[in-house]
Structures are given as C-alpha cells and as structure tokens.
Amino acid sequence: MLRAIPRQIALILFALLILGPLSVVFFATLKTTQELYGEPLALPATPDLGNYARLFESENMIVYFLNSVVVTLGSVFLILLCGSLAAYAISRMGGWVAASLFAFFVAGLLIAPQVYMVPLYTIVDALGLVDSLLGIILVSVAFQIPVCVMILTGFMRGLPRDLLDAAFVDGATEWTTFRRIVLPLTRPALATVATFSFVITWNDLLFPLLFLRTDVNKTLPLALLEFRGQYLTDYPLLFSGVIVATIPIVIAYVFLQKYFIEGMTAGSVKG
Amino acid sequence: MSTGRLTLSGRTGKGPRRRRQSRTLLLFLLPAVVIYGVFLAVPAVAALAMSLTDWEGVAGGDPSFVGLSNFGGLATDGIFRQTFSNNVKFTLFVLVAQTVVSLLLALLLVKNTRVNVFYRVLYFFPTIISSVSVALAWILMYDPNIGALNILLERAGLGGLQRSWLGDRGTAIFSLAFVQFWQHTGQVMIIFIAGLQAIPKELYEAARVEGANRWQTFRYVTWPLLAPAAAIVVAYTTIQSFRAFDLVIALTDGGPSYATEILSTWIYHVAFRDNNFGYASAGAVVFMVILGLLTALQFRVLRVDR
Incomplete structure (x- = not known):
C-alpha cells in the first residue's frame, strides 16, 4: 500500500490549511497586542481572556448578539411556517396551477440579491422597514423561500397518500391534516431547511448592511465589519469579536453536523 | 395507488366541500406569496425597469426615462470594464x-x-x-x-x-x-x-x-x-x-x-x-444576463460531453 502515504500527506496538508488560519486567529485573541506583534505565530505565553473582557466592556456585544438571535430565530420560524404551508398547498393542488406556483417560487433561485437590491431598498423604505429587525427578517425569508419550497414540496409529494385519504374520510380538515399528519412526517426535511436558514441568516452581511442604520440594531456580521475599520491596530480585540460571533454556529455544528452538511448541500445544489 | 401524488383531482368528494378545501389551500399559500412577491419577485422585475432610468435614489428627484443610455455608458466605463x-x-x-x-x-x-x-x-x-x-x-x-x-x-x-x-x-x-x-x-x-x-x-x-x-x-x-x-x-x-x-x-x-x-x-x-440607482440597475441587468447565460451554457456543454 504505497499509495497510502501520499494519500495521508494530502489529507493532512489540507487539514492544516483549514486549521492553520483558524488557530492563528484563536490564539491571537489570547495574546496582548505587543505579544501578537512580537511573536505572531507563537502560542500565547500566558493565555488570558482579557481581550474578551475588554470587548464586552467597550462594545455593545450583547446587543449585537441578541439582534442576531432575534433575526435568526424569527427568520427560521417564519420560513418554516410559510414554506411548509405553501409546499403543502402546492403538493395538494395538482395540475397546471400547482405547476405554475412551483415555477413561480423556484424561479427565485436564479436571482441573486445583488440584482434586485436597489428596488428592494425603495420598497423596504416605503414600508417604513429600514433600520428594523422585522425588515431584515422579511427580506431574508423572501430570499430563502425558493430553496425551502423546493425541498419541502419535493418531500411532501413523496408522502404515502393512504394516510391522508384516511384522515379525510374521518372528516379531518386541511388544517388538521397538515398539522397532525403531514408536518410530523416532514420533520427531516424541516430540519434540513431550518439548518440551512440558520446558517444563512446568522452569517448574512448584505441585508443588514443595506437596511440597518443605528448601532443598537446591528447584527454581529455588520458589527464585525465596523470593528474592522475601528480596531485595525487592535487585532486581539477584533478577533475576540470574530470568535464570539462564531461560537454559536460551532456548537450547533458539533452536535448537528449531519443536518448542516445536508442543509448546506441541498441549498447549494438547488441554489 | 398507495403512494400516488396528493392531488385534489385524485380524490372523490362532494363539490362544496372540495371548494372550501381549495379555498383553505389558497389561504395556506398567502403568506409565502405575499412575502416572496413583495420582497423578491416585484423588486426583481422592477430592476429591469429601473435600468432604463436615470434615478438617483430616494433622496434625488423623480426618475426620467433614458432608454438604453445606461447600457451605452457601461460599455465605455473603464471602471466597469475593470470590474x-x-x-x-x-x-x-x-x-x-x-x-x-x-x-x-x-x-x-x-x-x-x-x-x-x-x-x-x-x-x-x-x-x-x-x-x-x-x-x-x-x-x-x-x-x-x-x-x-x-x-x-x-x-x-x-x-x-x-x-x-x-x-x-x-x-x-x-x-x-x-x-x-x-x-x-x-x-x-x-x-x-x-x-x-x-x-x-x-x-x-x-x-x-x-x-x-x-x-x-x-x-x-x-x-x-x-x-x-x-x-x-x-x-x-x-x-x-x-x-x-x-x-x-x-x-x-x-x-x-x-x-x-x-x-x-x-x-x-x-x-x-x-447614489446612482438607474446606472447600478443597468449593471445588475448585465449581471443577471451573464449568470443566466453561464448556467445555461454549462449545463449544455457538460451534457453534450456525456
């Protein structure tokens, strides 16, 4: 097995390429600024969390963090609600109506936000939703509806029909059937959509950059972008912000890798 | 017939009940259609219209129609070409x-x-x-x-x-x-x-x-x-x-x-x-066309190769 050695080398090299920048950044947050400039690549001599303390003292980190939480949870909830209702209706309707509705939603996959951001701004402005977290939620949900409807409709169309027929014979309404039978069966697809939506919304810069103005409304990525200008001479503080913004997603990834990989791949193949 | 599609046409039922059910289904569609329509479909179509104007944004005056001159401007814009x-x-x-x-x-x-x-x-x-x-x-x-x-x-x-x-x-x-x-x-x-x-x-x-x-x-x-x-x-x-x-x-x-x-x-x-909304929209239209062409072309080439 001579081939085993080059294979191991290739795998380890790429692992180092991924881990290198991540660990340099992490260790930078445990150093003082002088230490970072003196020994940029060395491990911190006496690791301490002073930079994190400074960060939380000098910045509204908790506010940014909560804003990100509100926007992300709001978007995930709303996308699951709107998406599953729409997907249920489409999968129940059949015929050309269902086909055109499906095409209408899925056409959104072909359109990048940069294409429509200018008219979008004027609409959001006219509705008085500039500088509001609700505005960000609605705009993010609209952007994610195409992927969501595509995944959920595909899944619901594959559900066994007997179950639904039985429910209707027993006199169940559409709402009961949706709520009691279809939603529980769709759980795996809902988990995929939720994970995709969580990652996209938590990380998004474009929509907050376009619509959020005041400091107390900023989400983490937007706050980090401003730190970049502000703390270009204070790397340890800047990167403490990066770590704080990244921790929730790392924790979720450790426990839910399978859903992350499925969600991001489904989103990518289809988006 | 056990795993067929869940379509209304495949079911038997009395007329009025079916109609009530399809009205329920339309209600189910409403939130998604409204949010997606207002915040994606309408602005995407509006981007096309805006590319034909000289609009300078909310703060500027009313837009006026300038035809294809924004696109002519792009062709000779050194920065756009470098971009x-x-x-x-x-x-x-x-x-x-x-x-x-x-x-x-x-x-x-x-x-x-x-x-x-x-x-x-x-x-x-x-x-x-x-x-x-x-x-x-x-x-x-x-x-x-x-x-x-x-x-x-x-x-x-x-x-x-x-x-x-x-x-x-x-x-x-x-x-x-x-x-x-x-x-x-x-x-x-x-x-x-x-x-x-x-x-x-x-x-x-x-x-x-x-x-x-x-x-x-x-x-x-x-x-x-x-x-x-x-x-x-x-x-x-x-x-x-x-x-x-x-x-x-x-x-x-x-x-x-x-x-x-x-x-x-x-x-x-x-x-x-x-603050040049009209000109930016012309660039956005070019961007959209390029992405569309690339997608179509790639699928074509890669399928022929098969």
Missing part, C-alpha cells in the same frame, strides 16, 4: 482550483470510514462560518508584517515572494479568490462524494475483471458517470463566485482603487455610495 475583468479572474481561479482540489479530496474520502467522515466534517467547516469572520481571519494571514503567509515564506527562504497580499494591485484579486477557495472547497467536495457514491459498485467489479488499471478505471468508469455531479459543481461554483459579496466587502471593499471590485460589489457601490 468585469476582475470578476473573470476571480471566477476562473476559484473554478479551476476548487473543482480540481475538491474532486481529488472526494476521491480520497469516498469511503464512509470514521476517519474519512472526520476529515469531511473538518474540511466542510469553513463553509458554515460567516464570510465576514473568514475575511477578518485572512486579513491577519495576509498582513504584510505579522501575517503567517509572509512569515512562512521568509522561513522557507522565499522572502523574495513576500508582498502586501491585499494591497498589491496585481495579486489582490487572486488573494481574494484563494479565500473563496479556502472557504468553499469542502462544500463542493461533498457534492462530488455524493456523485461518486451513486456509481454502482458492479461497474468497478467489471472493470477489475477486465484488468483495467487505476487510471483506466477512473477514465472510463468514474469520470463519465460523475458528469452530472461535475455539471452541478461547475455551475454552482461559477454562480457562487459571481455572487461573492460579503467576502469582498469585508476583505478589501473593492480596493485598492477598484483592483478587487467585482460585479456584485460594483452594483452596491454605485447604488448606495454614488
């Missing part, structure tokens, strides 16, 4: 590097062993971090004085290659493309692994019985059957690198002097920094 060529460089670099490396990694990690799954999870990880965080990490890596890249070059005796990776007009766009490659190779690798695992094992058995060597097996079994996955990867990578926005804004904001401006950031800067 376009930056975009081509960025996309080509990412496309080649990402496709080759992710295919190689996928071939190495195709078996579902525990170690392989660990490597996949690790390689995938950068995809889920925000592009702003990734950009800030690479600002540190590329730092001319304390960045790991220059330090490692010096230690390797290649001090002559040191430079300001993001400040040098010639290299900046490729430095950015490398970060895009770093962030998304693991994601593309997963698509290739799924494609590889979909190839029937019997074909490899047959190839071995026929006495094919590794290269022949790859060339005549793996490669042709991997074409659908490859088509997805190439189309996806191209579109994703055209759409890159957060990364460029956070790493260089298009600088130094437009050396890293790409179409998506150009639209943003022209609209929201220069």
Whole structure:
C-alpha cells in the first residue's frame, strides 16, 4: 500500500490549511497586542481572556448578539411556517396551477440579491422597514423561500397518500391534516431547511448592511465589519469579536453536523 | 395507488366541500406569496425597469426615462470594464482550483470510514462560518508584517515572494479568490462524494475483471458517470463566485482603487455610495444576463460531453 502515504500527506496538508488560519486567529485573541506583534505565530505565553473582557466592556456585544438571535430565530420560524404551508398547498393542488406556483417560487433561485437590491431598498423604505429587525427578517425569508419550497414540496409529494385519504374520510380538515399528519412526517426535511436558514441568516452581511442604520440594531456580521475599520491596530480585540460571533454556529455544528452538511448541500445544489 | 401524488383531482368528494378545501389551500399559500412577491419577485422585475432610468435614489428627484443610455455608458466605463475583468479572474481561479482540489479530496474520502467522515466534517467547516469572520481571519494571514503567509515564506527562504497580499494591485484579486477557495472547497467536495457514491459498485467489479488499471478505471468508469455531479459543481461554483459579496466587502471593499471590485460589489457601490440607482440597475441587468447565460451554457456543454 504505497499509495497510502501520499494519500495521508494530502489529507493532512489540507487539514492544516483549514486549521492553520483558524488557530492563528484563536490564539491571537489570547495574546496582548505587543505579544501578537512580537511573536505572531507563537502560542500565547500566558493565555488570558482579557481581550474578551475588554470587548464586552467597550462594545455593545450583547446587543449585537441578541439582534442576531432575534433575526435568526424569527427568520427560521417564519420560513418554516410559510414554506411548509405553501409546499403543502402546492403538493395538494395538482395540475397546471400547482405547476405554475412551483415555477413561480423556484424561479427565485436564479436571482441573486445583488440584482434586485436597489428596488428592494425603495420598497423596504416605503414600508417604513429600514433600520428594523422585522425588515431584515422579511427580506431574508423572501430570499430563502425558493430553496425551502423546493425541498419541502419535493418531500411532501413523496408522502404515502393512504394516510391522508384516511384522515379525510374521518372528516379531518386541511388544517388538521397538515398539522397532525403531514408536518410530523416532514420533520427531516424541516430540519434540513431550518439548518440551512440558520446558517444563512446568522452569517448574512448584505441585508443588514443595506437596511440597518443605528448601532443598537446591528447584527454581529455588520458589527464585525465596523470593528474592522475601528480596531485595525487592535487585532486581539477584533478577533475576540470574530470568535464570539462564531461560537454559536460551532456548537450547533458539533452536535448537528449531519443536518448542516445536508442543509448546506441541498441549498447549494438547488441554489 | 398507495403512494400516488396528493392531488385534489385524485380524490372523490362532494363539490362544496372540495371548494372550501381549495379555498383553505389558497389561504395556506398567502403568506409565502405575499412575502416572496413583495420582497423578491416585484423588486426583481422592477430592476429591469429601473435600468432604463436615470434615478438617483430616494433622496434625488423623480426618475426620467433614458432608454438604453445606461447600457451605452457601461460599455465605455473603464471602471466597469475593470470590474468585469476582475470578476473573470476571480471566477476562473476559484473554478479551476476548487473543482480540481475538491474532486481529488472526494476521491480520497469516498469511503464512509470514521476517519474519512472526520476529515469531511473538518474540511466542510469553513463553509458554515460567516464570510465576514473568514475575511477578518485572512486579513491577519495576509498582513504584510505579522501575517503567517509572509512569515512562512521568509522561513522557507522565499522572502523574495513576500508582498502586501491585499494591497498589491496585481495579486489582490487572486488573494481574494484563494479565500473563496479556502472557504468553499469542502462544500463542493461533498457534492462530488455524493456523485461518486451513486456509481454502482458492479461497474468497478467489471472493470477489475477486465484488468483495467487505476487510471483506466477512473477514465472510463468514474469520470463519465460523475458528469452530472461535475455539471452541478461547475455551475454552482461559477454562480457562487459571481455572487461573492460579503467576502469582498469585508476583505478589501473593492480596493485598492477598484483592483478587487467585482460585479456584485460594483452594483452596491454605485447604488448606495454614488447614489446612482438607474446606472447600478443597468449593471445588475448585465449581471443577471451573464449568470443566466453561464448556467445555461454549462449545463449544455457538460451534457453534450456525456
């Protein structure tokens, strides 16, 4: 097995390429600024969390963090609600109506936000939703509806029909059937959509950059972008912000890798 | 008939009840249609109309119709042309590097062993971090004085290659493309692994019985059957690198002097920094047309090849 050695080398090299920048950044947050400039690549001599303390003292980190939480949870909830209702209706309707509705939603996959951001701004402005977290939620949900409807409709169309027929014979309404039978069966697809939506919304810069103005409304990525200008001479503080913004997603990834990989791949193949 | 589609037409029921049910279904559609319509479909169509005006945004006056003159302006705009060529460089670099490396990694990690799954999870990880965080990490890596890249070059005796990776007009766009490659190779690798695992094992058995060597097996079994996955990867990578926005804004904001401006950031800067909504929309239309053509072309080429 001579081939085993080059294979191991290739795998380890790429692992180092991924881990290198991540660990340099992490260790930078445990150093003082002088230490970072003196020994940029060395491990911190006496690791301490002073930079994190400074960060939380000098910045509204908790506010940014909560804003990100509100926007992300709001978007995930709303996308699951709107998406599953729409997907249920489409999968129940059949015929050309269902086909055109499906095409209408899925056409959104072909359109990048940069294409429509200018008219979008004027609409959001006219509705008085500039500088509001609700505005960000609605705009993010609209952007994610195409992927969501595509995944959920595909899944619901594959559900066994007997179950639904039985429910209707027993006199169940559409709402009961949706709520009691279809939603529980769709759980795996809902988990995929939720994970995709969580990652996209938590990380998004474009929509907050376009619509959020005041400091107390900023989400983490937007706050980090401003730190970049502000703390270009204070790397340890800047990167403490990066770590704080990244921790929730790392924790979720450790426990839910399978859903992350499925969600991001489904989103990518289809988006 | 047990797993047929859940369509109304397939059910028997009395008229009024069916009508009430389909009214319920329309209500179910309402939230998605409203949100998607107001915040995506309408603005997307409006972008086309706006490209024919000289509108300067909410603060400016009313828009007036200027026909195709915005598009004429684009053709002779030096900055727009540079933006376009930056975009081509960025996309080509990412496309080649990402496709080759992710295919190689996928071939190495195709078996579902525990170690392989660990490597996949690790390689995938950068995809889920925000592009702003990734950009800030690479600002540190590329730092001319304390960045790991220059330090490692010096230690390797290649001090002559040191430079300001993001400040040098010639290299900046490729430095950015490398970060895009770093962030998304693991994601593309997963698509290739799924494609590889979909190839029937019997074909490899047959190839071995026929006495094919590794290269022949790859060339005549793996490669042709991997074409659908490859088509997805190439189309996806191209579109994703055209759409890159957060990364460029956070790493260089298009600088130094437009050396890293790409179409998506150009639209943003022209609209929201220069307040030229009409002109930005013309650029957006060009952007949309290019993306559409690329998608169509790639699927065509890759299917013919099959």
